[in-house]
Amino acid sequence: MLKTVLVANRGEIACRIIKSLKEMNIRSVAVYSEADQESLHVKMAHEAYHIGPANAKESYLNIEKILEVARGANVDAIHPGYGFLSENPKFARACHDNEIIFIGPSAHVIEKMGDKVSARRTMEEAGVPVLPGNHYVSSADEAVELGAAIGYPLMVKAAAGGGGIGMELVHNDEELRKAFSSNQRRASNYFGSGTLYLEKALTAPRHIEVQVLSDTYGNHIHLANGIVPSNVDIRR
Amino acid sequence: MIEESPAEGLPEETKEKMRAAAIKAVQALNYENAGTLEFLVEDGEFYFLEMNTRLQVEHPVTEAVTGIDIVREQIRIASGEKLSFEQSDVSFHGHSMECRVYAEDPVTFFPSPGTITTLHMPNDIRVDTAIEEGTEVTPFYDPMVAKMVVYGNDREDAIKKLQNAIDNTVIEGIKTNLPFVQQVLSHEAFTSFNFTTNFVKEHIQPVSK
Numbered sequence: 001m002l003k004t005v006l007v008a009n010r011g012e013i014a015c016r017i018i019k020s021l022k023e024m025n026i027r028s029v030a031v032y033s034e035a036d037q038e039s040l041h042v043k044m045a046h047e048a049y050h051i052g053p054a055n056a057k058e059s060y061l062n063i064e065k066i067l068e069v070a071r072g073a074n075v076d077a078i079h080p081g082y083g084f085l086s087e088n089p090k091f092a093r094a095c096h097d098n099e100i101i102f103i104g105p106s107a108h109v110i111e112k113m114g115d116k117v118s119a120r121r122t123m124e125e126a127g128v129p130v131l132p133g134n135h136y137v138s139s140a141d142e143a144v145e146l147g148a149a150i151g152y153p154l155m156v157k158a159a160a161g162g163g164g165i166g167m168e169l170v171h172n173d174e175e176l177r178k179a180f181s182s183n184q185r186r187a188s189n190y191f192g193s194g195t196l197y198l199e200k201a202l203t204a205p206r207h208i209e210v211q212v213l214s215d216t217y218g219n220h221i222h223l224a225n226g227i228v229p230s231n232v233d234i235r236r
Numbered sequence: 237m238i239e240e241s242p243a244e245g246l247p248e249e250t251k252e253k254m255r256a257a258a259i260k261a262v263q264a265l266n267y268e269n270a271g272t273l274e275f276l277v278e279d280g281e282f283y284f285l286e287m288n289t290r291l292q293v294e295h296p297v298t299e300a301v302t303g304i305d306i307v308r309e310q311i312r313i314a315s316g317e318k319l320s321f322e323q324s325d326v327s328f329h330g331h332s333m334e335c336r337v338y339a340e341d342p343v344t345f346f347p348s349p350g351t352i353t354t355l356h357m358p359n360d361i362r363v364d365t366a367i368e369e370g371t372e373v374t375p376f377y378d379p380m381v382a383k384m385v386v387y388g389n390d391r392e393d394a395i396k397k398l399q400n401a402i403d404n405t406v407i408e409g410i411k412t413n414l415p416f417v418q419q420v421l422s423h424e425a426f427t428s429f430n431f432t433t434n435f436v437k438e439h440i441q442p443v444s445k
């Protein structure tokens with residue numbers, strides 16, 4: 001069993017992870033930015049290290065700094081929580097290179113699922129149903145051409161996106177052209193990549209989640225009775 | 237901002253197909269650790285939307301209906317241990333509902349940073365939180381400060397418990413989305429679970445002050 005785990009996160013999720021670590025008698029290491037010195041996760045952990053200014057880019061997203069702390073504190077593993085570095089393949093790879101266990105899937109799988117088009121292709125190959133629309137589009141003209149083939153309504157989405165950010169519903173060529181340029185910019189700002197793709201839109205879909213757990217011996221189970229989130233649209 | 241399990245009003249057959257598809261997907265990926273597949277469902281058909289290759293924000297509702305501590309399993313898996321149970325050991329009981337508590341204005345949805353002067357949250361439900369009295373909620377990060385998770389016999393019971401829990405919550409010093417959550421919870425379209433991902437857009441008007 002792991003002896004020491006660094007939690008590369010803050011807020012409620014850092015506290016929640018530290019709680020489980022304590023129950024398992026595992027030493028917990030917290031990291032914090034200048035803005036979080038007095039935070040609960042810092043107080044709860046066995047040890048806590050300052051990793052930089054409030055700006056997340058220089059603290060909670062600072063791979064080098066976090067790994068430096070991890071090496072110094074002699075941790076076996078890093079739990080990334082959600083958000084921040086949790087789906088960053090570079091971070092997962094950097095942990096691996098430093099012989100620190102990243103608590104999550106391999107960098108390769110994170111990468112594959114992080115790109116929404118490659119994720120869709122992978123799922124299609126595995127026999128999981130996906131909506132029509134599976135190609136990167138590089139220009140508004142190309143989008144209109146491809147859009148005609150799939151049929152309206154369509155969703156314009158960022159390939160590097162997710163969680164509903166950088167997507168827009170369009171009903172005709174004109175809306176598609178407009179959405180293409182605005183979302184290309186937005187995706188580029190948010191995700192560092194302006195690559196878009198189109199997907200057939202449903203009229204009144206329900207959003208259902210299936211959680212899975214997989215060990216390193218090829219055993220996979222689902223914990224799914226279906227989770228229904230009702231949080232779409234309003235926060236975006 | 238509200239999540240719940242199980243997914244009611246979904247035919248068992250569709251659910252079973254989605255579970256099978258999820259397992260096929262993770263097998264194809266040689267997946268390790270925890271993850272979540274998101275699907276869109278319409279007219280009994282489902283489609284892969286995306287996969288989150290990490291712990292899900294709303295994992296507590298799954299924990300509540302299965303009794304499994306997902307973070308503990310993540311740590312065990314990372315330690316090189318086998319899953320401590322099989323699929324047939326996983327059963328689902330009751331209905332769980334979670335609401336995210338955001339430090340934000342319930343009308344404009346703008347972030348509402350500040351110092352928490354009074355904090356009272358019910359102790360008979362699960363609250364995953366990072367705030368105490370005196371905590372300064374800064375503008376630098378996601379404004380979610382806590383999650384309130386209830387567990388009931390059925391959906392109606394869970395809604396009632398969440399409403400009560402919010403009623404018994406006092407957070408002063410910052411504004412929160414809780415008045416808005418209350419409005420959603422008591423809305424007929426929500427209670428009759430006749431909602432889709434367009435629910436808020438279609439049914440909810442800003443809370444009037």
